[in-house]
Amino acid sequence: MKRQRSTKQRKLVYDTVQALRNHPTADEIYLHLRTVEPKISRGTVYRNLNLLTENGEVRHVTMPDADRFDWRMERHYHLRCTECGAMIDAPIAYRAELDAQLSKDTGFQVQRHMTVFEGLCPQCASARQTSQDDAHPPEQD
Amino acid sequence: MKRQRSTKQRKLVYDTVQALRNHPTADEIYLHLRTVEPKISRGTVYRNLNLLTENGEVRHVTMPDADRFDWRMERHYHLRCTECGAMIDAPIAYRAELDAQLSKDTGFQVQRHMTVFEGLCPQCASARQTSQDDAHPPEQD
Protein backbone atom coordinates (compact mmCIF):
# COMPACT_ATOMS: atom_id res chain seq x y z
CA MET A 1 0.00 0.00 0.00
CA LYS A 2 1.21 3.44 -0.90
CA ARG A 3 2.30 5.84 1.73
CA GLN A 4 0.62 9.18 1.26
CA ARG A 5 2.51 12.40 1.59
CA SER A 6 1.07 15.58 2.93
CA THR A 7 1.15 18.28 0.30
CA LYS A 8 0.09 21.85 0.19
CA GLN A 9 -2.46 21.13 -2.54
CA ARG A 10 -4.05 18.23 -0.69
CA LYS A 11 -4.45 20.34 2.41
CA LEU A 12 -5.91 23.19 0.38
CA VAL A 13 -8.50 20.89 -1.20
CA TYR A 14 -9.47 19.50 2.19
CA ASP A 15 -9.64 22.96 3.73
CA THR A 16 -11.84 24.21 0.91
CA VAL A 17 -14.42 21.46 1.41
CA GLN A 18 -14.43 22.17 5.13
CA ALA A 19 -14.65 25.90 4.61
CA LEU A 20 -17.34 26.04 1.95
CA ARG A 21 -19.72 23.52 3.54
CA ASN A 22 -22.08 24.09 0.64
CA HIS A 23 -21.70 20.70 -1.00
CA PRO A 24 -19.51 22.09 -3.77
CA THR A 25 -18.74 20.31 -7.03
CA ALA A 26 -15.16 19.50 -7.99
CA ASP A 27 -15.15 22.45 -10.34
CA GLU A 28 -16.47 24.86 -7.71
CA ILE A 29 -13.64 23.73 -5.45
CA TYR A 30 -11.16 24.22 -8.28
CA LEU A 31 -12.44 27.72 -9.05
CA HIS A 32 -12.31 28.66 -5.39
CA LEU A 33 -8.76 27.35 -5.05
CA ARG A 34 -7.51 29.28 -8.04
CA THR A 35 -8.04 32.48 -6.12
CA VAL A 36 -5.63 31.17 -3.47
CA GLU A 37 -3.27 29.03 -5.53
CA PRO A 38 -3.50 30.20 -9.14
CA LYS A 39 -1.33 27.43 -10.57
CA ILE A 40 -3.36 24.52 -9.14
CA SER A 41 -4.76 22.23 -11.81
CA ARG A 42 -8.11 20.51 -12.15
CA GLY A 43 -6.35 17.16 -12.26
CA THR A 44 -4.84 17.77 -8.84
CA VAL A 45 -8.20 18.78 -7.41
CA TYR A 46 -9.88 15.64 -8.76
CA ARG A 47 -7.03 13.38 -7.65
CA ASN A 48 -7.08 14.81 -4.15
CA LEU A 49 -10.85 14.69 -3.83
CA ASN A 50 -10.70 11.01 -4.72
CA LEU A 51 -7.91 10.37 -2.22
CA LEU A 52 -9.66 12.28 0.55
CA THR A 53 -12.84 10.33 -0.16
CA GLU A 54 -10.98 7.03 0.08
CA ASN A 55 -9.35 8.19 3.30
CA GLY A 56 -12.76 9.04 4.75
CA GLU A 57 -11.86 12.69 5.20
CA VAL A 58 -14.61 14.03 2.96
CA ARG A 59 -17.77 12.43 1.63
CA HIS A 60 -18.68 12.04 -2.01
CA VAL A 61 -22.36 12.55 -2.87
CA THR A 62 -23.83 11.61 -6.24
CA MET A 63 -26.48 14.12 -7.24
CA PRO A 64 -28.78 14.26 -10.25
CA ASP A 65 -27.06 17.38 -11.50
CA ALA A 66 -23.46 16.72 -10.48
CA ASP A 67 -21.10 14.97 -8.12
CA ARG A 68 -20.69 16.94 -4.93
CA PHE A 69 -18.48 16.81 -1.86
CA ASP A 70 -19.58 16.99 1.74
CA TRP A 71 -17.50 17.98 4.73
CA ARG A 72 -19.74 16.06 7.14
CA MET A 73 -18.80 12.41 7.54
CA GLU A 74 -21.74 11.15 9.63
CA ARG A 75 -24.52 9.64 7.57
CA HIS A 76 -27.32 12.06 6.78
CA TYR A 77 -29.83 12.97 4.11
CA HIS A 78 -29.92 15.88 1.69
CA LEU A 79 -32.48 18.29 0.35
CA ARG A 80 -31.96 19.76 -3.09
CA CYS A 81 -33.68 22.56 -4.97
CA THR A 82 -34.48 21.32 -8.46
CA GLU A 83 -34.51 24.90 -9.72
CA CYS A 84 -31.28 26.48 -8.50
CA GLY A 85 -29.41 23.38 -7.34
CA ALA A 86 -28.96 24.60 -3.76
CA MET A 87 -28.34 21.73 -1.41
CA ILE A 88 -28.76 21.57 2.35
CA ASP A 89 -28.67 18.83 4.96
CA ALA A 90 -32.10 17.41 5.76
CA PRO A 91 -33.15 17.70 9.43
CA ILE A 92 -34.11 14.04 9.66
CA ALA A 93 -32.18 11.32 11.44
CA TYR A 94 -30.52 8.52 9.51
CA ARG A 95 -32.64 5.40 9.85
CA ALA A 96 -30.10 2.61 10.23
CA GLU A 97 -32.85 0.10 11.02
CA LEU A 98 -33.91 0.19 7.37
CA ASP A 99 -30.55 -1.22 6.36
CA ALA A 100 -30.96 -4.06 8.84
CA GLN A 101 -34.52 -4.72 7.78
CA LEU A 102 -33.68 -4.86 4.09
CA SER A 103 -30.72 -7.13 4.77
CA LYS A 104 -33.07 -9.55 6.45
CA ASP A 105 -35.76 -9.30 3.76
CA THR A 106 -33.64 -9.40 0.62
CA GLY A 107 -30.48 -11.38 1.29
CA PHE A 108 -28.34 -8.38 0.35
CA GLN A 109 -25.74 -7.26 2.87
CA VAL A 110 -27.05 -3.71 3.00
CA GLN A 111 -24.40 -1.31 4.25
CA ARG A 112 -26.04 2.08 3.90
CA HIS A 113 -28.57 4.14 2.03
CA MET A 114 -28.66 7.57 0.51
CA THR A 115 -31.75 9.75 0.44
CA VAL A 116 -32.15 12.96 -1.50
CA PHE A 117 -35.28 15.04 -1.12
CA GLU A 118 -36.14 17.25 -4.07
CA GLY A 119 -38.30 20.32 -4.27
CA LEU A 120 -38.22 24.06 -4.51
CA CYS A 121 -36.32 26.19 -2.06
CA PRO A 122 -38.30 29.11 -0.61
CA GLN A 123 -36.66 31.61 -2.97
CA CYS A 124 -37.34 29.61 -6.13
CA ALA A 125 -40.85 28.74 -4.97
CA SER A 126 -41.84 32.37 -4.53
CA ALA A 127 -40.14 33.36 -7.78
CA ARG A 128 -42.16 30.75 -9.61
CA GLN A 129 -45.35 31.82 -7.85
CA THR A 130 -44.88 35.41 -8.95
CA SER A 131 -44.17 34.54 -12.56
CA GLN A 132 -47.25 32.31 -12.64
CA ASP A 133 -49.44 35.13 -11.39
CA ASP A 134 -48.70 37.50 -14.21
CA ALA A 135 -47.72 35.24 -17.07
CA HIS A 136 -48.73 31.67 -17.71
CA PRO A 137 -52.12 30.11 -17.11
CA PRO A 138 -51.87 27.43 -14.42
CA GLU A 139 -51.08 23.89 -15.47
CA GLN A 140 -53.31 21.14 -14.25
CA ASP A 141 -51.76 17.75 -13.67
CA MET B 1 -45.93 23.06 -27.83
CA LYS B 2 -44.70 20.44 -30.20
CA ARG B 3 -46.91 17.59 -31.27
CA GLN B 4 -45.12 14.31 -30.81
CA ARG B 5 -45.24 11.68 -33.53
CA SER B 6 -45.20 8.00 -32.91
CA THR B 7 -42.15 6.50 -34.52
CA LYS B 8 -40.80 3.02 -34.76
CA GLN B 9 -37.65 4.03 -32.86
CA ARG B 10 -39.55 5.66 -30.00
CA LYS B 11 -41.71 2.57 -29.58
CA LEU B 12 -38.64 0.34 -29.68
CA VAL B 13 -36.93 2.35 -26.94
CA TYR B 14 -40.03 2.24 -24.77
CA ASP B 15 -40.53 -1.47 -25.38
CA THR B 16 -36.93 -2.18 -24.47
CA VAL B 17 -37.21 -0.45 -21.09
CA GLN B 18 -40.42 -2.34 -20.41
CA ALA B 19 -38.95 -5.63 -21.55
CA LEU B 20 -35.60 -5.48 -19.79
CA ARG B 21 -36.91 -4.27 -16.42
CA ASN B 22 -33.35 -4.39 -15.13
CA HIS B 23 -32.81 -0.67 -14.78
CA PRO B 24 -30.66 -0.50 -17.90
CA THR B 25 -28.39 2.40 -18.82
CA ALA B 26 -28.90 4.31 -22.06
CA ASP B 27 -26.01 2.44 -23.59
CA GLU B 28 -27.37 -0.96 -22.56
CA ILE B 29 -30.65 -0.02 -24.22
CA TYR B 30 -28.77 1.09 -27.31
CA LEU B 31 -26.77 -2.12 -27.50
CA HIS B 32 -29.90 -4.20 -27.04
CA LEU B 33 -31.71 -2.28 -29.76
CA ARG B 34 -28.93 -2.72 -32.26
CA THR B 35 -29.68 -6.43 -32.38
CA VAL B 36 -33.22 -5.55 -33.50
CA GLU B 37 -32.65 -2.32 -35.44
CA PRO B 38 -29.01 -2.22 -36.50
CA LYS B 39 -29.13 1.32 -37.90
CA ILE B 40 -30.49 3.00 -34.77
CA SER B 41 -28.17 5.63 -33.36
CA ARG B 42 -27.19 6.50 -29.82
CA GLY B 43 -28.52 10.02 -30.35
CA THR B 44 -31.97 8.66 -31.11
CA VAL B 45 -31.91 6.45 -28.04
CA TYR B 46 -30.91 9.37 -25.80
CA ARG B 47 -33.45 11.72 -27.37
CA ASN B 48 -36.25 9.21 -26.96
CA LEU B 49 -35.32 8.32 -23.41
CA ASN B 50 -35.49 12.00 -22.55
CA LEU B 51 -38.84 12.41 -24.27
CA LEU B 52 -40.30 9.32 -22.63
CA THR B 53 -39.07 10.57 -19.27
CA GLU B 54 -40.75 13.96 -19.83
CA ASN B 55 -43.94 12.19 -20.91
CA GLY B 56 -43.90 10.15 -17.74
CA GLU B 57 -43.68 6.87 -19.64
CA VAL B 58 -40.39 5.76 -18.12
CA ARG B 59 -38.51 6.92 -15.05
CA HIS B 60 -35.00 8.26 -14.97
CA VAL B 61 -32.88 7.21 -11.99
CA THR B 62 -29.54 8.83 -11.17
CA MET B 63 -27.12 6.25 -9.86
CA PRO B 64 -23.57 6.57 -8.57
CA ASP B 65 -22.24 4.55 -11.49
CA ALA B 66 -24.53 5.73 -14.29
CA ASP B 67 -27.94 7.04 -15.25
CA ARG B 68 -30.49 4.26 -15.44
CA PHE B 69 -34.05 3.92 -16.67
CA ASP B 70 -36.93 2.30 -14.86
CA TRP B 71 -40.10 0.88 -16.38
CA ARG B 72 -42.04 1.32 -13.13
CA MET B 73 -43.60 4.76 -12.69
CA GLU B 74 -44.84 4.53 -9.10
CA ARG B 75 -42.41 5.96 -6.58
CA HIS B 76 -40.20 3.35 -4.98
CA TYR B 77 -36.73 2.78 -3.61
CA HIS B 78 -33.80 0.86 -5.05
CA LEU B 79 -31.18 -1.52 -3.81
CA ARG B 80 -27.85 -1.62 -5.59
CA CYS B 81 -24.92 -4.02 -5.37
CA THR B 82 -21.75 -1.97 -5.07
CA GLU B 83 -19.75 -4.87 -6.47
CA CYS B 84 -21.53 -5.91 -9.68
CA GLY B 85 -23.90 -2.97 -10.13
CA ALA B 86 -27.05 -5.11 -10.08
CA MET B 87 -30.09 -3.10 -9.13
CA ILE B 88 -33.44 -4.25 -7.81
CA ASP B 89 -36.51 -2.58 -6.36
CA ALA B 90 -36.47 -2.36 -2.58
CA PRO B 91 -39.43 -4.05 -0.85
CA ILE B 92 -40.19 -1.00 1.28
CA ALA B 93 -43.09 1.38 0.82
CA TYR B 94 -42.51 4.98 -0.27
CA ARG B 95 -42.85 7.23 2.75
CA ALA B 96 -44.71 10.26 1.40
CA GLU B 97 -45.14 11.65 4.90
CA LEU B 98 -41.43 12.48 4.99
CA ASP B 99 -41.92 14.90 2.10
CA ALA B 100 -44.74 16.61 3.98
CA GLN B 101 -42.78 16.72 7.20
CA LEU B 102 -39.71 18.23 5.58
CA SER B 103 -41.84 20.80 3.76
CA LYS B 104 -43.20 21.91 7.09
CA ASP B 105 -39.81 21.90 8.82
CA THR B 106 -37.65 23.52 6.16
CA GLY B 107 -39.77 25.84 4.05
CA PHE B 108 -38.86 23.93 0.90
CA GLN B 109 -41.73 22.68 -1.24
CA VAL B 110 -40.58 19.08 -1.13
CA GLN B 111 -42.00 17.11 -4.01
CA ARG B 112 -40.34 13.73 -3.69
CA HIS B 113 -37.32 11.86 -2.45
CA MET B 114 -35.09 9.16 -3.83
CA THR B 115 -33.51 6.47 -1.71
CA VAL B 116 -30.85 4.04 -2.84
CA PHE B 117 -29.69 1.27 -0.56
CA GLU B 118 -26.20 -0.01 -1.16
CA GLY B 119 -24.60 -3.29 -0.24
CA LEU B 120 -23.53 -6.63 -1.60
CA CYS B 121 -25.93 -8.88 -3.45
CA PRO B 122 -26.00 -12.52 -2.24
CA GLN B 123 -23.78 -13.67 -5.11
CA CYS B 124 -21.10 -11.05 -4.59
CA ALA B 125 -21.28 -11.46 -0.81
CA SER B 126 -20.61 -15.20 -0.98
CA ALA B 127 -17.94 -14.70 -3.62
CA ARG B 128 -16.17 -12.30 -1.33
CA GLN B 129 -16.58 -14.65 1.63
CA THR B 130 -15.17 -17.62 -0.26
CA SER B 131 -12.21 -15.71 -1.59
CA GLN B 132 -11.40 -14.69 1.97
CA ASP B 133 -11.54 -18.34 3.02
CA ASP B 134 -9.20 -19.83 0.44
CA ALA B 135 -7.74 -16.86 -1.44
CA HIS B 136 -9.12 -18.13 -4.76
CA PRO B 137 -12.07 -16.46 -6.48
CA PRO B 138 -14.86 -19.00 -6.92
CA GLU B 139 -16.39 -19.89 -10.25
CA GLN B 140 -19.92 -18.85 -9.60
CA ASP B 141 -22.57 -19.69 -12.23
Add this chain to the structure above:
DNA sequence: ATGGGTGCAAAGTGTTTGCAAGTAT
Protein backbone atom coordinates in the same frame (compact mmCIF):
# COMPACT_ATOMS: atom_id res chain seq x y z
C1' DA C 1 17.79 9.62 -3.30
C1' DT C 2 13.28 7.86 -3.78
C1' DG C 3 8.99 7.61 -5.30
C1' DG C 4 4.64 9.94 -4.49
C1' DG C 5 2.55 14.48 -6.19
C1' DT C 6 1.89 18.30 -9.40
C1' DG C 7 0.79 20.93 -13.71
C1' DC C 8 -0.36 20.45 -18.23
C1' DA C 9 -2.52 18.62 -21.97
C1' DA C 10 -4.38 14.72 -24.19
C1' DA C 11 -7.54 11.10 -23.83
C1' DG C 12 -11.65 8.96 -21.95
C1' DT C 13 -16.76 8.68 -20.85
C1' DG C 14 -21.34 9.77 -21.28
C1' DT C 15 -24.66 12.88 -23.39
C1' DT C 16 -26.29 16.58 -26.43
C1' DT C 17 -26.75 18.92 -30.77
C1' DG C 18 -26.42 20.77 -35.83
C1' DC C 19 -27.63 19.30 -40.16
C1' DA C 20 -29.53 17.18 -44.24
C1' DA C 21 -32.49 13.51 -45.39
C1' DG C 22 -36.50 10.74 -44.03
C1' DT C 23 -41.28 10.07 -42.56
C1' DA C 24 -45.74 10.50 -39.73
C1' DT C 25 -49.68 13.14 -40.06
Add this chain to the structure above:
DNA sequence: ATACTTGCAAACACTTTGCACCCAT
Protein backbone atom coordinates in the same frame (compact mmCIF):
# COMPACT_ATOMS: atom_id res chain seq x y z
C1' DA D 1 -46.96 19.65 -47.68
C1' DT D 2 -45.43 20.42 -43.10
C1' DA D 3 -42.52 19.94 -39.47
C1' DC D 4 -41.16 16.34 -36.26
C1' DT D 5 -37.59 12.57 -36.22
C1' DT D 6 -33.62 10.11 -37.57
C1' DG D 7 -28.63 8.87 -38.44
C1' DC D 8 -24.30 10.65 -38.36
C1' DA D 9 -20.69 13.08 -36.62
C1' DA D 10 -19.04 16.89 -34.23
C1' DA D 11 -19.42 19.16 -30.03
C1' DC D 12 -19.85 19.19 -24.94
C1' DA D 13 -19.15 18.57 -20.11
C1' DC D 14 -16.94 16.08 -16.73
C1' DT D 15 -13.23 13.15 -15.13
C1' DT D 16 -9.08 10.43 -15.63
C1' DT D 17 -4.44 9.72 -17.13
C1' DG D 18 0.50 9.89 -19.29
C1' DC D 19 4.49 12.38 -18.76
C1' DA D 20 8.34 15.12 -17.22
C1' DC D 21 9.48 17.78 -13.47
C1' DC D 22 9.03 18.76 -8.47
C1' DC D 23 9.37 17.99 -3.59
C1' DA D 24 8.16 15.56 1.08
C1' DT D 25 10.34 12.17 3.52
